Amino acid sequence: MVAWWVVAALFVVSAGISYSGMQSAKKQAKKAADAMAGVLINKESNIEPLPVIYGTRRVGGVRVFVSTKDVSGGDKNEFLYIALALCEGEVNSITDIRIDDKPITDSQYSGLYTINVHLGADNQNYDSLLTEANAGWTSSHKLSGVAYLAIKLKWDADAFGGVPEITALVQGRKVYDPRSPSAANAYSDNPALCIRDYLTNARFGKGLPSSAIDDTAFSTAATDCDTSVTYYTNGTNGKIFQTHAVLQTDETIFSNIKIMLQGCRGFLPFTQGNYGLKIDKSSSSVYAFTTETIIGGISVKGEEKKDKFNRVIVKFPNADVLYQPDQAVWPDAGSDEETAFLAQDNGTLLVQNLDLETVSNYYVARDLARVMLLRSRNSLRTSFRASSEAIQLSVGDVVNITHPTPAWTAKPFQIEEITLNYDGTCNINAVEYDPSIYTYDTSAQETVYPDTDLPNPFFVAPPRSLSATASTSVALDGTIVTSMNLAWLASLDSFVNQYDVQWSTDNTNFQSVITDELKYVISPVESGATYYARVRGINSLGVKSAFITANQGSVGDTTAPALPTSLSATAGYKSISLKWTNPSDKDFSNVEVYRSTSSGGSFVEVATIGGGWGQATEFLNGGLTDATAFHYKFKAVDYSGNRSAFTAEVTATTNAAAINGDDGKSTFTAPIFKRATSAPSAPTGGTFNFGTNTLTAPTGWSTTVPSGTDPIYQANFQFSISGDTGTVTAGTWSTPVVIAENGDNGINGLSTFVFPVYKRSDGAPTAPSGGSYNFTNNTISAPSGWSSSVPSGTDPIYVSTTQAQISGATGTDSSLTWTSPILFVQNGISGSDGKSTFTAPIFKRATSAPSAPSGGSFNFGNNTLTPPTGWAIAVPSGTNPIYQANFQFSISGDTGTVTAGTWSTPVIIAENGGDGTDGLSTFTFAVHKRASSTPSSPSGGSYNFGTNTITAPSGWSEAIPSGTDPIYISSTRAQISGATGTDSSLSWTAPIVFAINGDNGDDGVNTAPVYAYKRSSSTLASTNKPTTSQTWTFADASFGDNDLGNGWTGDIPTGNDDLYICAAVASSTSTTDEVVAADWSAPQVLGTKGDDGTSGYNTAVVYGYKRSASTVTDKPDIDRVWTFSDGTWDSNSLGNSFTGTIPSGTNDLYVCTAVAASQSSTDTVTGTSDWGSPQLLASSGTDGAAGPRNAQGFLYYSVSGSQPSAPTATSFNFATGAFSGLTTNWSRTPPAITGGDAAYWATSFTVVEATLNGNQTKTFSTPFSSFAFNGLVTFSNLNNELADGTSGSEITTINGARIQTGTLDVSQVNISGTTQSNFNLQSAGSGSRMKITNDTIEIYEGSVLRVKIGNL
Secondary structure (H helix, E strand, C coil): CCCHHHCCEEEEEEEEEECCCCCECCCCHHHHHCCCHHHHCEEECCCCCCCEEECEEEECEEEEEEEEECCCCCCCCCEEEEEEEEEECCEEEEEEEEECCEECCCHHHCCCEEEEEECCCCCCCCCHHHHCCCCCCCCCCCCCCEEEEEEEEECCCCCCCCCCCEEEEEEEEEECCCCCCCCCCEECCCHHHHHHHHHHCCCCCCCCCHHHECHHHHHHHHHHHCCEEECCCCCCEEECCCCCEEECCCCCHHHHHHHHHHCCCEEEEEECCEECCEECCCCCCCEEECCCCEEEEEEEECCCHHHCCCEEEEEEEEHHHCCEEEEEEECCCCCHHHHHHHHHCCCCCCEEEEECCCCCCHHHHHHHHHHHHHHHCCCCEEEEEECHHHHHCCCCCEEEEEECCCCEEEEEEEEEEEEEECCCCEEEEEEECCHHHHCCCCCCCCCCCCCCCCCCCCCCCCCEEEEEEEEEEECCCCCEEEEEEEEEECCCCCCEEEEEEEEECCCCCCEEEEECCCEEEECCCCCCCEEEEEEEEEECCCCECCCEEEEEECCCCCCCCCCCEEEEEEEECCEEEEEEECCCCCCEEEEEEEEECCCCCCCEEEEEECCCCCCEEEEEECCCCCCCEEEEEEEEEECCCCECCCCCCEEEECCCCCCCCCCCEEEEEEEEEEECCCCCCCCCCCEEECCCCEEECCCCCECCCCCCCCCEEEEEEEEEEEECCCEEECCCCCCCEEEECCCCCCCCCEEEEEEEEEEECCCCCCCCCCCEEECCCCEEECCCCCECCCCCCCCCEEEEEEEEEEECCCCEECCCCCCCCEEEECCCCCCCCCEEEEEEEEEEECCCCCCCCCCCEEECCCCEEECCCCCECCCCCCCCCEEEEEEEEEEEECCCEEECCCCCCCEEEECCCCCCCCCEEEEEEEEEEECCCCCCCCCCCEEECCCCEEECCCCCECCCCCCCCCEEEEEEEEEEECCCCEECCCCCCCCEEEECCCCCCCCCCEEEEEEEEEEECCCCCCCCCCCCCEEEECCCCEECCCEEECCEECCCCCCCCEEEEEEEEEEECCCEEEECHHHCCCCEEEECCCCCCCCCCEEEEEEEEEEECCCCCCCCCCCEEEECCCCEECCCEEECCEECCCCCCCCEEEEEEEEEEECCCEEEECCCCCCCCCEEEECCCCCCCCCCCEEEEEEEECCCCCCCCCCCCCEEECCCCEEECCCCCEECCCCCCCCCCEEEEEEEEEEEECCCCCCEEEEECCCEEEEECCCCEEEECCCCCCCCCCCCCCEEEEECCEEECCCCCCCCCCCCCCCCCCCEEECCCCCCEEEEECCEEEEEECCEEEEEEECC
16 A cells, blocks of 8 residues: 555645534533523623523523612612623523513512613613612613613512522524625524624634635525424424524633534535535535545544444423423434344443533434434544545535445545645545435424423422531641531432532632532632532433532641742843742642732732742743833742742843844943951952953952851942943942851751551551651661551551651651551452453355355464364465355353354455556646735646656746745646656646745744863862853854863863863853853763773775676685775785776676674685675676767858858768758868969858757858968068067968967867977966976966976
């Protein structure tokens, strides 16, 4: 098979989102809380995202404003005001408002409410009803673009039990219909129109321009969605697809798109920069793939069990029960379909749960479940590389595939993805397609939802008796972990199978988790805080009960850790490096980093950094604005959630952006040091050279810390200069401050060690007592009956832990307190023997189908198959067709021999095919063009299969042309019958953008590891580092000066002492970086001197050559010495006529090879035994065919007079040099001269053959005047016109074999027949000149010979 998959894909021609990627019904986090039933409850928040509604849905909403108001003489908080935001606007209508699931028209609420409806127009006005509350809601609060209810309720204890749940029926957005382009936007539940609106909406959708939408495709899809179907047997008619969606705007755009696609079986292909829409339905093939259009092999992947189902359960919001969650199942339990599927799947129930969040019709949901199940059972997939014609296809298209490898004939598939390769071909991914599954199933029975006084199926009994208790435990690392344990009794509703557990510390913002148990542990919890817990039940339809509640104040560690110390902030390019030391609290967890752009301003947490207690920690805060000051504060957090106070601020200003500009200002803040018993006065003097980075300290001060024991004082001065060279004298140094002095010895710290001990017991043992830990030798003494390692045995293993602690580093702690033993591990029960099976194939060649074999056996102990007589376990050799039979051997356990029962009927698996017909030669290629806009398709061009030559259409080129305009590509396929010829009838694809120039990227940061080296016979201290600042150049990876100070160099020094290395990192946006002393790491040993190695071997392959007219069988038979340095033998004769060099001659050339190998400079190659057999290296070939010829010369005109026309001729004889058909009076012979001077006309000619004896191309020049001279010809130099400017006294003479003149200016000089004694050619007679004789070339400068070549 041709490995077509190695062709790199250039870009995606057609990709898309498909409804068939099934969405699981078990959602996480917010999905679990805000599923279908969740949109019916009221939330209270000013940051909760608002949904978008398409079609019609009942929703609760978000209370964005709640206030109460007293009326004189009335009850306290008599009126409640609510702004209930429902969704993004503008919507079509808001109707059927309900309070606590009862219509507001119910007499219970008569006279108790005022509700104003706002549809969410961008220009809607404020609601005066809410401003009555005088609680901050003003005329500026218009909620532009938000559909909401303004509500005023009067308190009535009989009507309201608290803040009521309010829902409303919302007819969603008005959308554009491309089928009626002149009509105004109108309400529609058509999925295609709703998807188009979401894609083009800039506020909550993708914000695509209309030009990026394929409205033809969307119009077709909209019409498909409006198709009328009969929902059930003898039932009503309706549209096949509608969208009734509540889309959460905090979900990703394409997550919401996929939700809508699932409800209409939609594909959203993205092709050539445009989004289209296709509805998956029964369709005909739009293209046929065969071996002519499939390049190379074809990959086939079968369906997998995890992707195949025999029951699909879909949840959907049912409009018939006020959009509460409902479910539909296909196939029906006990149906013929279910029976058949289970039989095919060996009785295994394969269930898929799906959410259809936009479908509100039971019958539509049921049919979607049917189609998705049937698609899962026809999920054969194929991949292959296709010719350029496939560019015209897109995702969702149905195609036919005919190919001999899988034996497919016009098998239908559906395109899943198309990518274009660099060579113009396409990669195709497709899935098996069955058009019969899309016929609407009307076998469903009518589902009736009666309006009776029977119990409400959507009422769920809550759980009971919720309790909350706090507990603490000690972790192995010594930290205190606080938990809250929740427990409750099960709901009395038998359909409740899950519980929603929620908790909060403010009784407002709740966290949530779903569990199927009757308890839950919240750990760790915030120590000292009161936790509010609540639990509700969830039944199998997803309907939730009311909450039951419990509160608990937690206990445990409430002591905050100490502050981080050693804070620093160092600026970088778009970043600031922060360093600190973690507090030493043993239960330290992490440090929270806060940032602000102003000192004392509002700080925002930007990172949480862990690490060990007491550990130095670093964090790089990147992606910051250039040249901006940032302020940082820190908090320490322990494992119990206790937080320290803020640290003091540290501040740094990011570097300015790297730009080219004028020379900047160079500054250097210089520290100097001095040891003194008391504070010295401020130093004076000192200089800094910016060119050499040399600091000269004032008298009595040092640039490094001097040795000694007195306190160390430091003073600083910032040198500054324009540019980067020059010397600056210091001004006023800072007042010296003490930076280090000897301190007192610290007290001994605590040594701690946490460790476990183990015991095997058939029941829980009591806590161990005794035992000890020796910190001096790290020895554990386990308590009696316990061990520090897991003991052998079969009883369960129990574990107990303790913490040993002493003051100082040595000693023993024998006062250990052990935790209660807990079960660590126990043995499981042995399983029963499994069943061993082996499906055995056997093979036989036969001219016709043989009868089923009998007999044979399989030994499970040694895996040996004994086939029946006449059959084989491997395919036998031969030419007859191959038949295969199978039998599955089975045994309990894994040893024993089983005799075969009834073998399967033999089937033919292979036979020889007939010869195929001659194939077509095809070649797919692409051409390129640069243009500012999309060019028209190319035309013309050709491909020559004989020479593999591409002729591009006019204005296009095979290679990418130079320029800056976008590059367009068009591809074609050339095809002819046979192996040679030219295809000039090419059909080109529409040009598509191949590449466009991108924007320039930001300047990068040069970084490089740099190293310093030093040799030393003694161990170097950690402080022994380079002391001299040097400039590192990134381009050539070198220091400006290799002397890095303190004996360190930038190159590895020579010598035998141990080699040490220090490392640093150079980093800068410029071409260089200053590496200073503080940048270097502590020295490390890089290498020590090793022992001398043993001598290596010289090796060489050597050859012996011999020519012979007959086959050579002998070898070189003389021992010869080979010298490795110059690659020569001590003698070229190797024996048996073999030589060390290739001999001359025409006989066949043979070669023998041997290997010379020795630790010395030579090796003796032994005759015969060391040599390999002779091999034919070269043989004489036949003479090549004669090639085409050419000739040139002159023709002469034999008639004097005016200039004639150029001659013509019909042919030229290369053998005789004569023309045939030559124009009259022209000849190869000059005219005869009988005396005196004669003038005549001549022409030059050239004759070239295309092939030997083939067509001739004859070229004749314009005739020119010529002269024949008889005797001596003399020319006088008139008017000083000789080329060398000599005087006019020189005369040029031509006399047969001699020309005497001044300068001779010719294009070519041919000199032959001369001897060394009479050939002399020079450019001048004396002075600077070039002189050529028979055997030398000499060049003079003046009278001095500078160059001589030849006879020296």
